Amino acid sequence: MDAGTRSHGKSYNQASQNESNLDEKYPNRPHNHSKTLPFHVLFETLFNPLSDAKTKPTVSAASRRKVGPQGQSNANLSSFERRRVVIEQFIARWRKEVGDDIYPAFRLILPDKDRDRAMYGIKEKTIGKMLVKVMKIDKNSEDGFNLLNWKLPGQTDSSRFSGGDFARRCYDILSKRPMRTEVGGMLIEDVNEKLDQLSNASKEEQQLSILTEFYRKMNPEELLWLIRIILRQMKVGATERTLFDVWHPDAETLYSISSSLRRVCWELHDPNIRLEAENKGISLMQCFQPQLAQFQRDSMDRMISRMGVTEQDPVFWIEEKLDGERMQLHMESDDSVPGGKKFCFWSRKAKDYTYLYGNGLEDPNGALTRHLKDAFADGVKSLILDGEMIVWNSEQEAFEPFGTLKGAAIEAQSNYFVSKRQPLFRIFDILYLNGHDLTRYTLRDRRNALQKSIHPVYRWFEIHPYEEATDKEQVEASLRKVVEEASEGLVLKNPRSPYRLNERHDDWMKVKPEYMTEFGESLDVIVIGGYYGSGHRGGALASFLCGLRVDDAASSPEAKASKCYSFCKVGGGFTAADYANIRHHTDGKWMDWNPKKPPTAYIELAGGDAQHERPDQWIKPEDSVVLCVKASSISPSDQFRVPLTLRFPRFRRLRMDKDWKSALSVQEFVDMQKNVEQEKKQKEFNVENFRKKRVKRATKKPLTIAGYSADAEVKYDGPSGHVFDGLNFFIMTDSGAPFKKSKAELEQLVKSNGGKLYQTNNAAPNTICIADRRTVKAASLQKKGDMSIVRPIWILDCVRQNEIDAGLPDMLLPLEPRHMFFTTPEKEAEVATSIDQFDDSYARDVTKEELSALLEKMCKDNKVDSSRAPEARLRDVVQEKVDAGWELPCGWLFQNLTLFFPTRTEQGVDSEEPEPAGQGYRLPLARNKARFAGASVVDTATDSSITHVVVDSDPPSSAIRSLRKTWSAQASQKIPHIVTVEWIEESWKQRTLLDEERFHPA
Structure with a gap:
């Protein structure tokens, strides 16, 4: 038997085994009576007709003869009705020619809903490289370049038209060198088999082999649709809801509670058999499609009125919108799993993340579940929770952006005890409890059940808070707060509402600051680069890289060099007219970006040679246009040359009244940020498109800068001393928890204790930078990475410790991890040595x-x-x-021991005899070390609890005999060990209790 026969036999046996397993799991699944339809039937009778149905056809005699199911002419049907007719005809043909199992076809029609086939792990760029190899064309040729740079408009009319549509670009190039011109003979089941192999292929050679086989067996149009299926970008003009509704009236319901295309096709193959009521609810360990929040569309009053408020119950809820990944958690008690509980995690798009967050309480690879041993109330056997997985940074004491989530989870997997970043699951709903589906209960009832079922685990597993509100003013106040904290926005919820699976409804509505009239920052920035779009924006610049003017570049009218630093990327808010206007004013001035010769004389990007956010084309600032851009807030970023960028920027208008010299500069931006806190306090928010006029204040408050006042200096009544003598400080923020102090109070505290204050970090040598929040200055220093930033708590700890040690010389405390806001790599090792493995400070008295x-x-x-x-x-x-x-920590070295230190007289030494040089301190120092290390020290030799007697290095033998005689005369007292002071010293040095026999006095 040759290798090919053996391989075929092995594949056949494996397929048979898979079929047997499916029959066991789905005993009532349908079976087709014939082979599946050819693959080309899909686009000939379904995809292309659906695309054509988007526009109403011209009425002709031929079209009038085509009559729909209800006797109507297809030409007189709406586009939606025409699409239904196309789908109905395809399904009817399938049932007649193939059978009731339409799952093979639906896997290709709705590839983004197929959760049974793994992701291919290949995108446009990879497919383009493989097609270049398959067709054996030079990557530097016109077709090779167009294939690898598919977003760029091509040189020919057809390739220019296909810019941004990768599949169409592939079709243009494949049509020039097809392996076959007529449609191939591959069946739908053959294509599915090959796609399964492609999804399991881990090496490029395997993927290339499969793609080569497709190339040999398909014509260019078949390959066009195959590529769209692989990329899961079908764009046929019909949603899954339309397809589901034609297939079975309960199809959408079953998909909402299961996220399983297979179940929809197999359990609902007969349209006359409806889904039973008990099968319409969510199930444990079965992923469902969650409820989504409706977009804000109306005024705040209209939004609130649509949430079912009444005079008897006018309450609605306000929740902060989190910047994370929507996640559902399923838990059930299972004695077969270590720890007794089994977990599953799914994202909004039904991706299984159990491998990352953990399948049990003792899963060693679980980033989250191993911290949940005490997270569930007694009696909770099973539940389903809906929430958001976000990132908590314990060092910054703040949430991090969504993009850091997976990295934080991986860090938490590998580091059980200490991790600067960790995943935090914020729960806002419970949908299933101990076998009961709770989706039909009100949100208020579900939240009560959640509170009784969960024991929060700090910064790992928490219930998302909400506040009750009754009017729009409370929404405005909450929006003001999220703007200040650079949060995502708000979600308004109706507490009287049920949970609506796979639906956007007015019961949940999201409110984002950038959609409001007066929220956010509006800045005038210069377009310095452009990025080609895809889809309907293909072939043209669809988003723009914007920059801030470098101040020196426009310092004089004669300046010719125009230079900008990259600042943000803007792609939202443009209309077709806006794009046309920008093209009109910049036509002929764009140049292709050359990574080997970047235009550093005009544009500076972040990342050095890495060239972060590199555009496809660039333009000189003096040839460009100025855009007014609006964003919800400003946040730190390492992807742009300016270390800060705009959060959710949106285009507002083109500023034709400004040129590049009058656009925002880097220095102007920094100055603006200095006053942003004051501006927020003075700014009145209007959330109804200026319908409500501003209320004029009777007296205008004077502008103040944090820490200073025009009228009087901040008084300070705290302790004074010399602990900060000779030190220079640059204090950037106030102090947060646990000891809140204003910036002014901190500065006065430093001055009262001998320190000097500066308002920049480089005004004096060895300046200590202090910050507790990520302000513009703090973020800029952290971005440079050459200077550590200390938290204000260090100042307070130093002053407090010197108050405790009153009478002793003033002493600076060593820096501990809790004192650090940002630590340079060189400083990390030094900081780590100031605490033991239990986070207990060596030098500072901890508080209660x-x-x-x-x-x-x-x-x-x-x-x-x-x-x-x-x-x-x-x-x-x-x-x-x-x-x-x-x-063993030093603080536990002599735990449970009682030590007696005899005086020199008790040791038989003449008190007037001078001590050896340098020896007078040894016994007192050893005594202090022993007390620090947990020992009890007594002053009388007759104490019955004494375990050790510590004497000088070379005591007289007569004194030792006298001590032994004293204890032997007391029958009730056990004779203690007599050791020399070296026993204390060496045990302390070795951090372990050494054998006393080695340290007996001679």
């Missing part, structure tokens, strides 16, 4: 609250009984760590 939190964290992480005494709990934790190979 810190100690309580430390004990609580230790007990939780190490499964210690919280009912035991704190000392016993802490002892168990430390012992467990030491048994696991951890180094």
Whole structure:
């Protein structure tokens, strides 16, 4: 038997096994009586007619003879009705010629809904490279270049027309060198089999082999639709709802609760058999399509009125819109799983993320579930939660953008105890509890069930808060807050509403700041680059790279060099007229971007040689136009030359009254940011397109700068000293939790304790930069990366510790991780040495609250009984760590020992005899070390609890005999160990209790 026969036999056996498994899982699934239709039938009778149905055809004699199902002429039907007719005819043909199992066809008709086939892992660029190899054309030829640079308009009429439409560009090039001109003979089932192989192929050689086979067996039009199926970009003019509705009246309902195209096709193959009521609800461990929030379209009053408010119940809810990934969590008790609970996670698009967040409480690869041991109330056996997976940065004490989510989850997977970034699941709904579907209950009832079912886990697993409101003024106040905090926006919810699967409804409405009349920042920026679009924007510049003017470039009228730093990318808000206007004013002035010779004399990008956000074309600033751009806020970014960028920018209008020299400059932008907090306080928000006039204040408040006042200096009543003598400080923000101090108070505290203040980081050498929030200045310093930024809590800790140690010389505390807002790599190692492995400071007295939190964290992480005494709990934790190979902390070295330090007289030494040089400090220092390390120190030799007696290095033998005689005379007292001071010193140095026998006095 040759290899090919063996391979065929193996494939046949595997296929048979798969069929057997499917029959077992779906015993009532339909079976076709014939082979599937040829692949070309799909686009000849379905895809192309659906595309043609978008526009109403010209009425002709021939079209009048084509009569629809109800006896109407197709020419007189609406475009929607014509699409239904096309779909009905295709389904009827399938049932007649193939059978009731339409799943093979639906997998190709709706490829983006097929969750059973894995992602191919290839996009336009990869397909283009492979087609160049398959057709054996030079990548530098015109066709090769057009294929690899598919967004650019081509040189010929056809390729220029296909710019931005990758599949159409491929068709243009394939048509010049087809392997066959007539349609091929591949059946739909053959195409599915090959696509399954393509999705499982992990190497480019395997993918190339499969694509080559398609090229040999298909003509250019078949390949065009095949590429659209692979990219899951069909664009046939009919949604899945229309297809589902024609297939079965309950198809959309079943897809909403299951997200399974296979179930829709197999369980609803007979349109006369309806879905039973008990099967219309969501199921545990079965992904569903979540409810979505409606877009804001009307005034705030109209929005609120559509949420079902009444005089008896005028309340609606306001939630912050989170910048994360929508996620559903399924949990059920399962004794076969370690930890007793099984988890599944799915995204909004039904992607399974269980591998990332964990399938059980003891999943070693679970970034989240291993922290949920105490997250569920007693009696909760199963539930389904709806929420948002976001990123929490413990170092910055703030949420991070959505783009960092997967990286944070991977970090949390590999680092159980300490991770600067971690995934946080914010829950806002519960849909299933202990076998009961809750979607028909009101949101208010579901939230009550959620509160009773969940025990939040701080910064891992939390219930998303909401506030009740009754009028639009409360919405305005909340919008003002999210603008200040650079958040996504708001979601308004009707607490009387049920949960609506796979639907956008007025019960949930999102309000984003950039859609409001007076919210956000409006800036005049210069267009310096352009990006080609795709789809209906294909073949032309669809989005623009905008920059800020470098101040020196326009400092004088004679300046010829125009230079800009990249600042933001804008692609939303343009109309066709706006694009035409921009083209009119810049026509003939655009140049292709050459990565090997970037135009650095005119434009600077971020990333150096990496050239972040590199445009397809660029234009000199003096030849360009100025755009007025609006955004919800400004946020840090490393993708642009200016270290800050606009969040959700949208085009407002073209500023033809301005040239590049009058557009916003880098320095003007920095100056503007300095006053942004004051502007927000003075700015009145109008959310109804200026329908409500501004209320004029009786007296205008004077403009103030944080930390300073024109009338009086901030008074300070805190402690004074010399702890900061000789130090220079640059304080950028106030202090947040746990000790709130204004910027002015912090500055006065530093001055009262000997420090000097500056308003820039480079005004004096070795300046200490202080910040607790990511302001423009702080973000700029962090972007440079050459200077650490310290939190204000360090200032407060230094002053507090020196108050505790009153009478001792003033001493600066070493920096700890909790003191750092941003740490340079060179500083990280030094900072880490100031605390032990339990985060306990070596140099600072912790507060009662810190100690309580430390004990609580230790007990939780190490499964210690919280009912035991704190000392016993802490002892168990430390012992467990030491048994696991951890180094014993110095604070526990002499725990449970009682030490006695005899005086020189008690050791038999003449008190008037001078001590050896440098030895007078040894016993007092050893005594202090022992006390720090947990020992009890007594002052009388008759104390019955003494375990060790610590003497000088070389005490007289007569003194040792006298001490032993004293204890042996007391029958009730156990004779303690007598050791020299070296035992304390060496044990401290080695961080372990050494054998006393080595340190007996001679």
